[in-house]
Amino acid sequence: MTLRIALTDGFYGDTVVLSVEGGGHYRGEGLTTRTQISLAASTELEAPEGADALEVEIPTRGISERIELGGHENVTVAIRDGELQVGFPDRMGFA
Amino acid sequence: MIEEQGQELLDAGMEEADDEALAGSAPAYFIPPFASPASGLYARDLGGGHGKASLGPVPAGIRPIRREELRLDVDGRYPQMTASGTIGGFLVSRVHWIAELTKEGPNRWSGPIWYKDGAVVSFPYTQVDVKVAPSIFPGARKAKVTFSGGGAKKRKVHYRFRSPYFRTVDFEFDWAEGKAASTSIDTCAHPNRPAMLPCETLTIQTVFRRAGCRVTTTPGGAVSLGEAGPDAVWSDLEMHDAMQSYWTHFASKAQWAMWVFFAALHESGTGLGGIMFDDIGPNHRQGTALFVDSFIADPPPGDPHPAAWIERNRFWTAVHEMGHAFNLAHSFQKSLGPPFGIPWIPLADEPDARSFMNYPFLVGDTAFFADFEFRFSDQELLFIRHAPERFVQMGNAAWFDHHGFGEANVSDEPSLKLEVRANRERATFEFMEPVVLELKLKNVSRNPVLVEADVLDADSVTFILKKEGKEARQLIPFRQKCVQPTTTALASGESLYGYVLASVGLNGWDLAEPGTYWIQAAARVGEEDVVSAPFAVRIAPPASREEEFVAGDLFTQDAGRVLTFAGSRVLERGNAILHEVVERLPDRRIAVHARYALGNPMTLEYKEVVVADGELAVDVKPPEIEEAKDLYAPALLEQGDVAADTLGHIRYRRAVERIALRLAAAGDTDGATQSLDVLHDVLAERTVKDRPVKPEVLAEIDALKDELSAGVKAKAKAKPKAKAKS
Numbered sequence: 001m002t003l004r005i006a007l008t009d010g011f012y013g014d015t016v017v018l019s020v021e022g023g024g025h026y027r028g029e030g031l032t033t034r035t036q037i038s039l040a041a042s043t044e045l046e047a048p049e050g051a052d053a054l055e056v057e058i059p060t061r062g063i064s065e066r067i068e069l070g071g072h073e074n075v076t077v078a079i080r081d082g083e084l085q086v087g088f089p090d091r092m093g094f095a
Numbered sequence: 096m097i098e099e100q101g102q103e104l105l106d107a108g109m110e111e112a113d114d115e116a117l118a119g120s121a122p123a124y125f126i127p128p129f130a131s132p133a134s135g136l137y138a139r140d141l142g143g144g145h146g147k148a149s150l151g152p153v154p155a156g157i158r159p160i161r162r163e164e165l166r167l168d169v170d171g172r173y174p175q176m177t178a179s180g181t182i183g184g185f186l187v188s189r190v191h192w193i194a195e196l197t198k199e200g201p202n203r204w205s206g207p208i209w210y211k212d213g214a215v216v217s218f219p220y221t222q223v224d225v226k227v228a229p230s231i232f233p234g235a236r237k238a239k240v241t242f243s244g245g246g247a248k249k250r251k252v253h254y255r256f257r258s259p260y261f262r263t264v265d266f267e268f269d270w271a272e273g274k275a276a277s278t279s280i281d282t283c284a285h286p287n288r289p290a291m292l293p294c295e296t297l298t299i300q301t302v303f304r305r306a307g308c309r310v311t312t313t314p315g316g317a318v319s320l321g322e323a324g325p326d327a328v329w330s331d332l333e334m335h336d337a338m339q340s341y342w343t344h345f346a347s348k349a350q351w352a353m354w355v356f357f358a359a360l361h362e363s364g365t366g367l368g369g370i371m372f373d374d375i376g377p378n379h380r381q382g383t384a385l386f387v388d389s390f391i392a393d394p395p396p397g398d399p400h401p402a403a404w405i406e407r408n409r410f411w412t413a414v415h416e417m418g419h420a421f422n423l424a425h426s427f428q429k430s431l432g433p434p435f436g437i438p439w440i441p442l443a444d445e446p447d448a449r450s451f452m453n454y455p456f457l458v459g460d461t462a463f464f465a466d467f468e469f470r471f472s473d474q475e476l477l478f479i480r481h482a483p484e485r486f487v488q489m490g491n492a493a494w495f496d497h498h499g500f501g502e503a504n505v506s507d508e509p510s511l512k513l514e515v516r517a518n519r520e521r522a523t524f525e526f527m528e529p530v531v532l533e534l535k536l537k538n539v540s541r542n543p544v545l546v547e548a549d550v551l552d553a554d555s556v557t558f559i560l561k562k563e564g565k566e567a568r569q570l571i572p573f574r575q576k577c578v579q580p581t582t583t584a585l586a587s588g589e590s591l592y593g594y595v596l597a598s599v600g601l602n603g604w605d606l607a608e609p610g611t612y613w614i615q616a617a618a619r620v621g622e623e624d625v626v627s628a629p630f631a632v633r634i635a636p637p638a639s640r641e642e643e644f645v646a647g648d649l650f651t652q653d654a655g656r657v658l659t660f661a662g663s664r665v666l667e668r669g670n671a672i673l674h675e676v677v678e679r680l681p682d683r684r685i686a687v688h689a690r691y692a693l694g695n696p697m698t699l700e701y702k703e704v705v706v707a708d709g710e711l712a713v714d715v716k717p718p719e720i721e722e723a724k725d726l727y728a729p730a731l732l733e734q735g736d737v738a739a740d741t742l743g744h745i746r747y748r749r750a751v752e753r754i755a756l757r758l759a760a761a762g763d764t765d766g767a768t769q770s771l772d773v774l775h776d777v778l779a780e781r782t783v784k785d786r787p788v789k790p791e792v793l794a795e796i797d798a799l800k801d802e803l804s805a806g807v808k809a810k811a812k813a814k815p816k817a818k819a820k821s
Binding site for chain 1: 434
């Protein structure tokens with residue numbers, strides 16, 4: 001399956017590393033949110049069937065977390081007050 | 096006047112009525128124009144009673160009030176139970192206030208003022224009481240506001256009704272070739288909607304009218320696809336270029352107008368439904384775009400009315416992007432602070448708001464539109480209607496950024512020209528060197544012009560200082576005189592000169608940090624504001640650690656006052672700092688200012704009010720001429736050229752002439768004439784930008800010397816002619 005991941009609010013010159021066990025890998029550097037679309041970057045990662053977690057590492061914030069996917073294919077990741085905020089919307093689009 | 100206002104109100108009603116007619120049925124909450132008797136924009140009639148409601152005290156920078164508005168928001172559509180006002184003094188002396196209201200009775204509301212912006216020191220009030228005199232004739236509708244609290248005397252202001260809208264804005268909808276600009280929607284076309292939602296054909300313009308804006312629309316047109324390059328998708332820069340080429344009202348300035356562009360796709364792909372792309376250049380938020388072929392045209396599988404879903408999403412996107420142009424953030428990011436910006440007031444996120452500014456997909460598409468009433472949230476309406484204009488207006492930026500003199504009443508055919516300059520080759524100042532600027536007001540008309548004799552005094556001129564990357568500040572001089580003005584006639588081609596020490600005032604040392612500043616001045620002559628061109632000044636970085644260390648002491652109010660007033664015998668702390676400057680930084684230009692400020696007051700008989708035996712008495716200190724010379728002579732006489740450079744010609748001349756008069760009064764005629772010789776020679780040698788000192792100035796110095804040599808009784812406190820017409 002394909003995971004659609006959007007890095008939304010709260011990024012400011014950050015490095016973000018996303019990975020799915022047995023699947024795709026993403027690394028973005030210097031990511032900053034464009035507040036008028038609440039989006040810093042988006043990516044698609046291939047994930048093996050049954051993959052249940054997304055690893056999110058933001059070394060610029062000292063954040064490293066494992067996100068349980070629960071079968072969701074759309075993931076939003078934001079930083080608020082120094083912590084990750086994760087959402088699983090049915091659909092995604094920015095404006 | 097009454098007829099005009101009545102027509103505007105009628106127009107407001109007709110605009111709504113047109114929408115209702117298009118819808119085929121009147122919505123349940125349609126509000127006929129005459130049923131909204133109180134809310135709207137009111138303006139104070141400045142024709143009479145001006146002085147009765149003026150603000151004070153002067154040190155806060157308030158000048159005579161030019162414009163005063165009241166926005167009353169207590170009935171009509173989505174009332175916010177709020178009153179706000181803008182008091183337009185001059186430049187940064189503007190005051191903006193917002194109060195929360197509670198109904199006290201028929202046509203009467205009161206409540207606390209919870210927000211102030213601008214020159215708030217002059218506006219101590221904490222409470223408003225609003226009374227409206229209703230009338231079916233809108234032009235006859237009046238409001239009286241009583242401001243109270245804050246330890247100030249009550250202030251009562253009468254306003255006349257101007258408009259049912261709080262703002263006026265123009266929209267232009269353009270479209271990329273092959274696309275269309277759809278600006279209306281059938282609110283009941285999609286079955287998933289609030290049960291009580293009125294069925295109507297709703298236009299974008301009506302959405303913003305209901306938000307409190309009088310909307311005008313400039314006819315749009317097609318934008319060539321060539322603007323998007325061969326790929327036919329749009330980048331932000333391409334759209335910005337297209338905006339500059341195709342938008343009828345494009346201008347690099349803040350204005351209540353925006354460009355809305357309907358295109359197929361953004362270069363980033365179908366995931367971007369629209370964008371307020373205009374964060375380019377100095378004037379942001381003028382242009383927005385929506386991408387009609389993006390995800391907003393991709394209804395969820397099984398949607399019962401996919402065509403209506405698409406139309407609604409496009410409508411939502413258009414208004415959403417336009418909301419960004421009004422500076423509205425997304426519902427879920429309202430509280431976001433630095434480094435992304437600062438909310439205008441502490442805001443709470445509204446992640447569940449059924450607002451144009453929320454993302455439906457974050458709430459859940461179905462849940463969102465089931466309760467969506469095609470409106471902005473109350474928090475957003477409060478901002479659009481009542482926030483300070485600069486926060487909301489398209490193209491505006493930080494306080495007075497690029498628009499320092501936006502309120503000046505400048506004549507189209509000015510009779511006077513005001514120039515700010517430094518009498519030196521390059522306007523670069525050493526770190527800690529006080530910035531003395533000179534002012535020249537010239538009559539450029541063919542006829543004599545009457546001006547007040549003190550028109551160029553520091554407290555008569557408004558100065559705006561703007562440092563790169565920072566908000567503009569107004570220089571508030573230490574001295575605020577209160578005198579009966581006298582007028583003088585300035586003949587055609589004649590000029591008046593003055594100077595200002597611009598580094599420091601009641602606001603502190605605004606012109607002290609290293610960097611580049613732009614300075615503009617405005618002089619008030621009759622009803623005309625004479626505004627100078629911006630003048631760039633550069634402050635050099637510290638030359639040593641020693642300077643950095645001393646600067647911490649120098650940049651204080653006491654030291655600033657002593658420098659500004661050219662000395663004090665009572666501000667001991669300020670004097671001590673200047674002595675330290677002379678001792679530790681003898682070769683820097685600040686030492687010239689310090690020596691002058693320390694020596695000058697010792698040349699005259701100094702009176703000080705003291706308490707003696709429980710009663711007030713005047714203690715007179717005699718001049719201490721020799722001690723004074725030790726201080727000022729190395730600066731003013733031994734390095735006269737440096738002194739003329741750093742003090743400016745006018746201040747240098749005034750300083751030496753004043754000291755010469757006092758020396759003569761103390762019987763030191765030789766000292767007086769020698770000082771004037773130095774002054775003459777220094778100024779005679781100086782040429783700044785190929786401009787020598789005028790011969791008549793040198794002649795006046797010679798004449799003074801002759802007078803003193805002849806033993807003419809010197810008036811030690813006589814004001815020299817440094818600011819004479821030339």
